[in-house]
Amino acid sequence: MSKSTKIGLLAIIVLLIAGMALYPTIKKSLKKDEPGKVTSAAPSGGGERRGASLNVNVEIVKSEPLSSIIITTGNVYPDEEVDLTFETAGKVTDIFFKEGTAVTKGALLAKVNDKPLLAELHKLEAQIPLAEGRVFRQKSLLEKDAVSQESYEQVTTELEKLHADIELVSARITQTELRAPFDGMIGLRKVSEGAYVSPTTVIAPLTKIKPLKIEFSVNERYRNDLKPGTSFNFRTVNGEEFSATIYAVEARVALTTRTLQARALFPNTEGKLKPGAMATIRVESKDVRNAILAPNEAIIAEMGRNIAYIYSGGRARRVELENGERSEARIPVWEGLHPGDTLIVSGVMQLRDGLPVTIDNILGQ
DSSP, X not given: OOHHHHHHHHHHHHHHHHHHHHHHHHHHHHHHXXXXXXXXXXXXXXXXXXXXXXXXXXXXXXXEEEEEEEEEEEEEEEEEEEEEOOSSOEEEEEEOOOTTOEEOTTOEEEEEOOHHHHHHHHHHHHTHHHHHHHHHHHHHHHHTTOSOXXXXXXXXXXXXXXXXXXXXXXXXXXXXXXXXXXXXXXOOOOOOTTOEEOTTOOOEEEEEEEEEEEEEEEEGGGGGGOOTTOEEEEEETTSOEEEEEEEEEOSSOOTTTOEEEEEEEEOOTTOXXXXXXXXXXXXXXXXXXXXXXXXXXXXXXXXXXXXXXXXXXXXXXXXEEEEOOOOSSEEEEEESOOTTOEEEOSSGGGOOTTOBEEEEEEETO
């Protein structure tokens, strides 16, 4: 093979290798320029593709007068409640109450054995006439200077001591009686007649259910909306609605929860409610202030926080919100939005901070 033939063959091989390397690029270019060929685009209405903006609807943020509404949950407590116990130890001789019934303040509910104390009381009372006679005689003799002042004071002191002993025994007898400390409903008894009880033994619970207390807490931002005398409505689990009035508010905000606790009274004159129930509370403030009401669909709950996106310079900008309770349509926003902001209200689940956006419609105009 001649030298020129070898050179020609080598040149052909080099051209073949170069053609194989450039073939994909040439093929792609030919396809791009092919007549009648249409490149597929991302779907309209918010679909995202690389380098393209998202079409969205927006709303211009405005402030308007709003009466704040606080919705929270609370618990129903008795006005008063106590576990009834005797003040002294002894054997129960009588039980006078019926379980689950109403009792009045001062009613005798039960009694322990007091016979030894009664006997001692009778013994002391029997000594009163004799002691009083001694005082009378000593006083007559003292007026005639027949006895000393000391002798007279001695018998007088003995009489006073006798009266004090009688009062002490009478007090001990009172301790053998169990009486209702207030009007209320008595619960199920824990002991029977004949049982030996001590001051730590619970006889039965006594609960005052007229009125009832409603206890609840709210975020500290509502501290000015809770005042003694403020009335509100609350609803129980069975759907019944009642009205109560706040009578006391805690003096300080809880450091751990940043909430303020309040108590209210509900008359419960018909006895419909029972202590221990849960209440859904709705407090409407009479103070009207300017607020921003954002569409429900524009706010996203994210890891315990609420966020929204506003239009700024052709891009979506993420903002964190402090807002009130969600409603069916709009949410009061206290922080994060300002009048004049352009709030994005569509396609919010596809948004991210800094994403290019294009406004399709401005709602509310």
